[in-house]
Amino acid sequence: QKEVEQDPGPLSVPEGAIVSLNCTYSNSAFQYFMWYRQYSRKGPELLMYTYSSGNKEDGRFTAQVDKSSKYISLFIRDSQPSDSATYLCAMRPPASSYKLIFGSGTRLLVRP
Amino acid sequence: EPEVTQTPSHQVTQMGQEVILRCVPISNHLYFYWYRQILGQKVEFLVSFYNNEISEKSEIFDDQFSVERPDGSNFTLKIRSTKLEDSAMYFCAGRGGEDTQYFGPGTRLTVL
Numbered sequence: 001q002k003e004v005e006q007d008p009g010p011l012s013v014p015e016g017a018i019v020s021l022n023c024t025y026s027n028s029a030f031q032y033f034m035w036y037r038q039y040s041r042k043g044p045e046l047l048m049y050t051y052s053s054g055n056k057e058d059g060r061f062t063a064q065v066d067k068s069s070k071y072i073s074l075f076i077r078d079s080q081p082s083d084s085a086t087y088l089c090a091m092r093p094p095a096s097s098y099k100l101i102f103g104s105g106t107r108l109l110v111r112p
Numbered sequence: 113e114p115e116v117t118q119t120p121s122h123q124v125t126q127m128g129q130e131v132i133l134r135c136v137p138i139s140n141h142l143y144f145y146w147y148r149q150i151l152g153q154k155v156e157f158l159v160s161f162y163n164n165e166i167s168e169k170s171e172i173f174d175d176q177f178s179v180e181r182p183d184g185s186n187f188t189l190k191i192r193s194t195k196l197e198d199s200a201m202y203f204c205a206g207r208g209g210e211d212t213q214y215f216g217p218g219t220r221l222t223v224l
Contacts, residue, residue, distance in 0.1 A: 032211055043116075043203050043215035044155065051211075088155065092211065097160035097168035098143060100213060104154045 003027060006089055006103030014111050019076040023089035023103045026070065032092040033065050035074045037085045038105065044088055048074065079110045114138045116216035118204050124222045128193050133219045135187045135204030144187045145205040145213060146179065148172070155203065161187065194223045 006023045013019055021035075031052055036044035048063040050056045050072075056063045062075040076083055086105040092098055117136045125131050137144055146158040159169040161179050178190045187206075191198055201220050205213040 034212065036215075041201070041218070041220070043118075043217045046212055046214060049212050090155075097162070098207065098211065098213070099145065099157040099160055099168055099170075100147075100155075101157070102155040 003101050004089060004091060004103040007106055008104055010107040010109055012109045012111060013079055015079060015081060017079050017110070019079050019083070019108060019110075021074040021076075021087050021089075021106050021108070023072050024070055025072070025091055027091075027093065028067070028070060029094045030070075030091045031094065033063070033072050034090040034092075034100065035061075035063055036088040036090060036102075038088055039085050044090075047087075076108075079108075081110045081112050084108055084110050116204055116206055116214055118202075118216040118219050120219060121217070122220045122222070124224065125194055127196055127223055131191050131194055131221065133189045133191075133202050133204075133221070135189075135216055136185055137187055137204065137206035138208075138214060139185075141206035141208050141214075143167075143207045144179075144181070145207075146189045147203045147205060147215075148200040149203065149218075150197075150200045158189075158202075191221075194221075196223050199223045 035048040038044045050063045053067045060077045064073040086107045088105045089103040090100040119134045144161045149155045159173045160167045176192045201218040203218045204216040207213045
């Protein structure tokens with residue numbers, strides 16, 4: 001079983017839609033969860049960071065962590081064409097140098 | 113807003129040649145990382161670096177790879193004898209005392 005799994009998509013939605021992006025993970029010891037956005041041939045850009053379970057909101061973005069199910073989500077409200085990118089979930093293993101383990105990324109296309 | 117910078121943006125080299133990829137992290141960051149992303153694949157951790165020492169490395173980071181912080185500002189990744197399979201995007205990242213890592217725009221390495 002892969003440590004972090006993410007549906008590669010692509011996910012195509014109309015402008016204004018609510019987008020739900022998800023990752024599952026296998027190691028119950030993970031405590032720190034991040035979402036990065038990556039435009040084509042660019043570096044990952046940090047969007048959201050959450051610790052342990054619960055929700056965190058920042059503007060149109062909401063990150064949700066369910067440790068009991070080993071499942072994390074990123075919701076994007078009122079999606080815009082500029083949100084079209086690949087969204088990467090990332091997690092920090094315990095007892096490490098803070099390295100990140102990434103999912104494979106979900107490609108999102110928001111149609112005008 | 114301070115940014116991580118990387119040079120060159122694209123490096124083309126012949127198999128067996130040495131390459132040095134350069135990064136200038138954000139000035140107050142203390143922990144540094146290199147990741148790579150082969151085209152179409154996930155971002156993979158290579159090495160972490162703190163206090164002028166490697167703190168963790170992946171199995172990808174073999175004897176052909178080395179890292180250095182030669183002058184207190186630059187952070188370099190050297191590949192001694194490049195192979196075709198080293199072709200990838202290489203990302204430098206850094207963090208301060210918090211948990212979040214900030215990535216540079218990447219160097220695209222093409223090995224012919």
